[in-house]
Amino acid sequence: MSHSSLLDFEIMQQIGRGTFGVVYKCKRRKDGGIYVLKELKLSGCTGDEVQTAINECNILAAVDSDYVVRYYDSFIDNSTQTLWLVMEYAAHGTLRDIIIKSKDYISEQDAWYYITQMILGIASLHASHIIHRDIKSLNVFVADGSNGQKYSLKFGDMGVSKQLNSTIIMSQTLVGSPYYLSPEICRSEKYNIKSDIWALGVTFYEMLNKGKHPFLAQNQAALLVNIIKGKYKPLPAQYSQQLIDLVRWCLQQDPSKRPDVFSLLAIPPVQQTIKQYNLKLPPAVEQGAKEAMQRLSRIKSSEISRSRLASERSTISTQSSTKGSSYIPQRQIPIPQSQPIVQKQHELQIDSDIIMVDRNDIHEYKDDFDDEVEDNQSAARPETAAFQQKLQELLMEDAKLLQKFEDTVREISSYQVQQMTKDNLINFFVQNDNLDEKQINDFVFKLIPLNKIGIVQYFKQYAKLLKQRQQVAIEINKIMLMIKG
Structure with a gap:
């Protein structure tokens, strides 16, 4: 679909509103297909800035993944100076909606199914050298499922509207919801793919804990402090240790110790979920996952070798104690330390010298700015x-x-x-x-x-x-x- 115009669509209803305009559910007159039209007002934007936003649309349109909302087309309505984006429609709202509607904790099986799809979504973006930069449950859209499943999850809102502020300084700022900000962003450090992984971990925690975020506070300043402290309440004991460890891995304070998204794909429960539900992997994602599994296999082999060496040394030490002072031990062999699985980051790194929080999101979940545990810590x-x-x-x-x-x-x-x-x-x-x-x-x-x-x-x-x-x-x-x- 290309060269569309507003006349090609019948507006059905408003389904959202953002800083730059309104989001509509619509029907294409030609074939009755249901789409989303997203409005971006262009008043005050230069021609270069508009072109940058259009280029961003073209990049996103090139991402072919079942786990990312598809961008089909974009066009400008000159009469109203508006850029319109034509996108895939997700009939069931957002992951946040699913979490709020759930009376009980999400089951372990459903959790792995949702988590695996979210990992595949971010892997699809990172494989295309795109950082999401605003991962949160409200940006995970829920469509009709396949393979007999009720839902399928897709990442959307990759920040096309932010490109309309593409002056030199705006490229040095970071936009994000305060609950999902990583420690490095709170410290005004550089944003890279590992900040996406942190936000993914926060989203996992939120999904597994009935919508509560790991870091809570009475105000924004206290929230940033708590994120830097890195302490959060444990997840419910009903979940497996593997699931809890996955969230803990994503929420490592040190970005270098966090996994890249392909390492998340390589862990056994995620691989099992992919096979169980026959989830389709885009070619670039499949290649990244294979390389991550190979690295994981090498690390496991190294650990086995290290364990054997330790066992041999223990045996030698025992023999030494029985042979007396005339026994000469074998030369000590240094044991290699396993390195964390880290993807090269330079292609996706963005400088940030100034913190900029999306002010529209600060009071998004008002209940989260009230936590007695944190109050007691502050009083102490x-x-x-x-x-x-x-x-x-x-x-x-x-x-x-x-x-x-x-x-x-x-x-x-x-x-x-x-x-x-x-x-x-x-x-x-x-x-x-x-x-x-x-x-x-x-x-x-x-x-x-x-x-x-x-x-x-x-x-x-x-x-x-x-x-x-x-x-x-x-x-x-x-x-x-x-x-x-």
Whole structure:
């Protein structure tokens, strides 16, 4: 399906609303097929930014996986300056809906079935060098099942709308729901594929614990503190140790100790689930899983060899004690230590110097900001409560700066300057302080015409706000380290 227009579809009902527009269930007039139309308002966006969003759609459309919501088409309605995305329709809502509707704990068998599909979904994205960056139960969509199963799970909302903010600084920010933020993001460190794995672990925990998240708090600042501490209540004892260990593995504080998604595919219960339900693997995912299983096999062989060496040494030690001082032991052989299974990350790594939380998600689950256990811990350490208060103040300050910053970005975009020129000008103002008018004129008006002189004030404001936000990020990081210490 290509070259669609809004006239090709009959709007049936609104099924969601986001920052950039509304999401509709619709019927295609030609064949009666049911799809989702997602609206993205383009007001204030430059041509380059719109093209970036369209390119993102094309990348997602190339992902051929049963575990990722399919992007069929995109088109622009010039009369309303709106980008429309045509996507696969999931009839049963989201995983969050399934969790809330379940009166009892999800069964072990269903848990492995859902978890395996989620792993396959993220593997499909990572194999295509796409980081999701906003994994949560609300972004796991539930469609009709196959192989006699009631549901099939698919990841969606890979952040096309975020590309509409694709100025140079916006590429340095991170967007995500606060409950799913990894420790490295809370510490203003770099985001990579292992941050996706952390969010996947949080989603698994939420599914296995009747919708409760592993890290709870009364406010956002305390939540970030608890994520960095890394302590959470155990999962219900009804689940197998393998399932509990899987969640614990994903929620390792150190990103280097977390598995990559293909290592998750290699564990026996996931492999058994794939075979049991005859789940289809995209070729790139299947290859990644095979390589991970080979690595796992080598590690197991190494562990067996190490165990044998330890047994032989024990025997030699016993013989030595009986032979007296004339016995010369064999040369000691160093035992190799097994290394964690880690996928190369450089192709999927994104820099982040500033924390940016999606403000629309902060109060999404209000009950989770009330946890007596964490309150008692804070009361036992008054200095922690003081740090949390300071952290909350810094987050509020950053939120105010962010609003001003976004307003400035929109003003810059309204001047319709080419993206490369805009990036050059932004770098110029960011890297140079205390410029006089002559310096500005000599550089700026080589790149833009005189009738766009008004943009200069916004570049100055941009540079100022950027540095203020960077300073706030540094202060947030200091507070985090104090709390952890």
